[in-house]
Amino acid sequence: MDLALTDEQKVRKQEFNDVCKELEKKKPPSYLGFETIYEYDECWEYNLYCAKEFAKRGWLALGWPPEYGGKGDMMDRVLFAEARGYYDIPGVDIFGVQMLAPTLLQAASEEIRREFLPPIARGEVMWCELWSEPNAGSDLASLSATAIKKGDEYIINGQKTWNTGAHKGDWGFGVFKTDPAARKHHNMTFILHDMKKPGITVRPIPYLDGHAPYCEVYFDDVHVPAKNIVGQEHEGWAVVNLLAGFERSGIDIIMTMIRGLEDLVKFCNETKRHGQPLARDPLIRNRLAQVACELEAARALAYRVADLQNRNEMSLMDASAGKIFFSELGERFAFLATDILGPYGQVKTSRWAPLDGLWERMFHDHFVTSVSMGTNEIQRNIIAWYGLGLPRIR
Amino acid sequence: MDLRFTETQEILKKMARDFLTTECPKTLVRKLEQSEEGYSPELWKKMAELGWMGLIIPEEYGGMGYTFQDLIVLLEEIGRNVLPGPFIATIASTFPILEVGTEEQKKELLPRIAQGELILTTALLEDEGVFDASGITVKATPKGDDFVINGTKLFVEMAHVANHIICVTRTKDGTAPEKGITLFIVDSTTPGISCEVIPTTAADKLCEVRFNNVTVPRKNILGKIDEGWPIVEMMLRKGAIAKCAESLGAIETCVEMTVAYSKERVQYDRPIGAFQALQHIIADMWTAMETSRYLIYETAWMESEGLPCAKEASMAKAYVNKAYKDVSKWAVRLHGAIATSADHDIPFYYRRSLAADIAFGGTDFHREIVAQKIGLV
Numbered sequence: 001m002d003l004a005l006t007d008e009q010k011v012r013k014q015e016f017n018d019v020c021k022e023l024e025k026k027k028p029p030s031y032l033g034f035e036t037i038y039e040y041d042e043c044w045e046y047n048l049y050c051a052k053e054f055a056k057r058g059w060l061a062l063g064w065p066p067e068y069g070g071k072g073d074m075m076d077r078v079l080f081a082e083a084r085g086y087y088d089i090p091g092v093d094i095f096g097v098q099m100l101a102p103t104l105l106q107a108a109s110e111e112i113r114r115e116f117l118p119p120i121a122r123g124e125v126m127w128c129e130l131w132s133e134p135n136a137g138s139d140l141a142s143l144s145a146t147a148i149k150k151g152d153e154y155i156i157n158g159q160k161t162w163n164t165g166a167h168k169g170d171w172g173f174g175v176f177k178t179d180p181a182a183r184k185h186h187n188m189t190f191i192l193h194d195m196k197k198p199g200i201t202v203r204p205i206p207y208l209d210g211h212a213p214y215c216e217v218y219f220d221d222v223h224v225p226a227k228n229i230v231g232q233e234h235e236g237w238a239v240v241n242l243l244a245g246f247e248r249s250g251i252d253i254i255m256t257m258i259r260g261l262e263d264l265v266k267f268c269n270e271t272k273r274h275g276q277p278l279a280r281d282p283l284i285r286n287r288l289a290q291v292a293c294e295l296e297a298a299r300a301l302a303y304r305v306a307d308l309q310n311r312n313e314m315s316l317m318d319a320s321a322g323k324i325f326f327s328e329l330g331e332r333f334a335f336l337a338t339d340i341l342g343p344y345g346q347v348k349t350s351r352w353a354p355l356d357g358l359w360e361r362m363f364h365d366h367f368v369t370s371v372s373m374g375t376n377e378i379q380r381n382i383i384a385w386y387g388l389g390l391p392r393i394r
Numbered sequence: 395m396d397l398r399f400t401e402t403q404e405i406l407k408k409m410a411r412d413f414l415t416t417e418c419p420k421t422l423v424r425k426l427e428q429s430e431e432g433y434s435p436e437l438w439k440k441m442a443e444l445g446w447m448g449l450i451i452p453e454e455y456g457g458m459g460y461t462f463q464d465l466i467v468l469l470e471e472i473g474r475n476v477l478p479g480p481f482i483a484t485i486a487s488t489f490p491i492l493e494v495g496t497e498e499q500k501k502e503l504l505p506r507i508a509q510g511e512l513i514l515t516t517a518l519l520e521d522e523g524v525f526d527a528s529g530i531t532v533k534a535t536p537k538g539d540d541f542v543i544n545g546t547k548l549f550v551e552m553a554h555v556a557n558h559i560i561c562v563t564r565t566k567d568g569t570a571p572e573k574g575i576t577l578f579i580v581d582s583t584t585p586g587i588s589c590e591v592i593p594t595t596a597a598d599k600l601c602e603v604r605f606n607n608v609t610v611p612r613k614n615i616l617g618k619i620d621e622g623w624p625i626v627e628m629m630l631r632k633g634a635i636a637k638c639a640e641s642l643g644a645i646e647t648c649v650e651m652t653v654a655y656s657k658e659r660v661q662y663d664r665p666i667g668a669f670q671a672l673q674h675i676i677a678d679m680w681t682a683m684e685t686s687r688y689l690i691y692e693t694a695w696m697e698s699e700g701l702p703c704a705k706e707a708s709m710a711k712a713y714v715n716k717a718y719k720d721v722s723k724w725a726v727r728l729h730g731a732i733a734t735s736a737d738h739d740i741p742f743y744y745r746r747s748l749a750a751d752i753a754f755g756g757t758d759f760h761r762e763i764v765a766q767k768i769g770l771v
Contacts (some may be wrong), residue, residue, distance in 0.1 A: 001397055001398070001399065001400070001403075001693050001694070002395065002396045002397075002462055002695065003397070003692060003695050004395070005395070005397050006698070029629055075395060076657070084481075086685040116644075119553070138583070143645070202443055216443070244756065246697075261768065262768075265768055265769050266769075267763050268770060269769070269770065269771045271708075277771055279557070279771045280771070281771040284770075285761070285762065285765035285770050286758060286761050286762070286765070288713070288765060288768065288770065289712070289761035289762065289764035289765040289768070290761060290767075291709075292709065292764050292768050293709040293713040293761070293764060294685075294713065295714045296692075296706065296709045296710075296713075297685040297688075297689040297709075297713050298685065298691060300688035300689040300691070300692045301684055301685050301688050301689075302683070303395065303397065303692070304397055304684070304687075304690065305687045306395075307395055307396065307398075317680070317684075318684055320677075321677075321680060321684050322678070322679075323683040324681055325681055325685055335576065379677075380673065380674040380677035381670070381674075381677075383676075383677035383681070384667075384673035384674070384676055384677050385673075387680070388653050388676065388677075388680065389653075389656070389657070390653070390656065390657065390665075390667040390668065390672075390673050390676065391665050391667055391668035392668070393668050394663070
């Protein structure tokens with residue numbers, strides 16, 4: 001067991017922190033977490049600006065092989081994620097940089113890698129994911145949108161939904177039925193397509209707070225070059241599982257919460273109730289301390305996941321456990337913070353809102369982590385079925 | 395960063411698991427809980443032969459010279475087997491001797507501890523049952539070259555079989571509670587000491603120890619006079635991490651036994667483990683185990699490296715206290731009625747989760763330390 005950083009890693013960590021700290025100063029006032037990049041134009045511009053800043057330092061290709069413009073290693077990626085998380089800086093496209101790039105490196109043809117990886121590394125092309133459908137959520141394999149091959153093209157028809165930022169994305173990666181007659185899990189293909197192609201209609205879905213970071217996407221005879229696939233034709237399910245296996249440790253989200261705790265502690269020290277600082281209230285002390293303990297536990301498990309990834313090992317169980325834990329910790333933390341803030345906890349960003357209205361936002365944004373990327377209930381199934389070998393009723 | 399065990403640690407782990415599986419079956423645990431001594435002198439001797447009591451004692455004092463991290467690996471195995479006895483009490487009492495003991499004290503005590511010839515324990519708590527300095531009222535008064543100790547200590551683990559008791563006393567009044575605390579190494583055969591075992595949930599032989607004009611030579615002061623409280627804090631910090639490791643081993647066993655049972659127990663024509671109502675609880679038990687594990691390993695690494703880790707140690711203790719109680723509770727619940735029987739092994743773990751929670755500071759005690767360390771005024 002050794003958690004020490006090498007001298008070189010310490011230097012890079014400092015660099016990541018310095019750059020993120022500078023970028024923090026340029027945040028638009030409406031920026032309150034990564035979903036806001038899909039909600040406000042100035043936040044999207046800020047996202048693109050941060051992407052360029054990172055790209056010019058090679059930080060969007062950390063851990064990639066050098067032949068695709070890669071730099072550094074997986075540990076750099078962890079340190080970078082910590083810095084971004086702590087200062088809550090966007091600019092690393094979840095879909096392009098974090099999900100698609102490692103999938104391409106592992107499963108795509110050389111031609112596809114050469115075509116799609118460089119624009120991701122340059123921060124030029126933003127991606128979105130098109131997996132879920134109205135009748136295929138947790139049971140993704142029962143999807144029905146089709147991509148039927150005709151000559152050297154696929155013709156896509158059908159509907160996708162809950163597509164984060166699809167209205168902003170330049171390109172999308174989706175799974176579509178390419179062999180409707182074949183059996184489940186062997187009937188779909190992982191396809192890359194231009195979101196600006198004729199026949200694609202994107203409709204934002206209002207989230208429960210009225211913003212619209214998610215979309216539904218309709219495909220009406222959309223033509224895609226047949227070469228734009230990842231993995232084998234009809235074997236897109238394997239690619240989906242591969243991609244899902246590139247679980248993020250969640251260290252960025254955890255660091256954002258750790259920063260949130262620091263700011264909340266400061267607020268409690270400076271804010272008086274009943275003639276004394278909130279921080280002197282034993283109940284508040286105890287509850288904040290509990291969240292602090294859980295945050296440290298979440299961080300320790302995230303390091304475990306990152307440590308495995310650094311050695312190209314995979315632990316679906318630990319990644320699932322980490323995801324369950326940090327997302328539900330996000331719920332508990334949001335409930336606690338809004339308890340402490342009292343009537344001010346419900347105020348949206350405005351002159352009445354303490355801490356810029358962050359906790360009003362967190363009160364509903366925590367679902368993003370518990371519901372997306374495989375619901376926590378699915379994660380529990382993964383631990384039980386694939387990890388512990390408990391029987392599965394079909 | 396590399397979170398894997400070292401080769402040495404893997405060997406230690408395997409050796410400990412093999413040894414305890416053979417030498418410490420649950421039949422023995424059950425017998426020892428009911429015995430007066432609460433430990434097996436033969437087993438204690440064998441553990442000493444394996445070098446366990448001297449694991450973290452430097453080689454120059456007859457120990458193995460292993461690290462604190464290595465100790466954590468061993469304690470995890472001990473926790474898996476719910477080994478009864480004075481192991482943690484002795485180890486925790488060794489920490490201050492290693493850190494602040496005089497050369498004479500080290501030479502006299504450490505080799506014999508490593509040999510398994512001495513059992514040590516620490517007398518901290520009193521009738522208020524609190525882990526902070528304000529609870530210390532047992533007095534040590536100077537008398538010539540000696541000190542005389544008077545008062546009653548409570549919940550002193552295995553004091554009835556200990557050869558030496560490290561007694562936390564008040565030597566000066568009228569200042570801040572943390573000032574004026576002095577630790578003494580007291581020979582338990584000194585006249586005036588009497589001891590009675592308190593009946594407890596885990597049958598872990600916590601004792602009431604009465605000191606009635608007990609004379610202790612000045613050279614038995616451990617550390618500096620009146621400046622003993624930081625030593626107690628160090629013991630609580632290291633002891634908390636050690637206890638967490640023991641709890642982690644217990645949590646592992648609870649999860650493993652529950653998974654195994656849910657695969658073999660059939661109701662409604664299928665193994666109960668096929669029901670998602672159980673699967674999701676088991677997944678949560680597993681998650682509690684893994685979060686505990688890496689929080690403990692991280693903290694143990696810091697302690698081993700000599701990095702400041704009072705915050706992390708308290709975080710770990712507060713977190714693992716709850717995790718152990720939750721997981722062992724669910725282990726009972728998912729086994730059903732069978733695990734409420736004294737003949738079943740799961741109750742060992744459930745009962746000990748309460749003892750583990752209290753030892754080296756309960757949840758709220760450690761949360762308050764965390765509250766201070768995260769900067770609440």
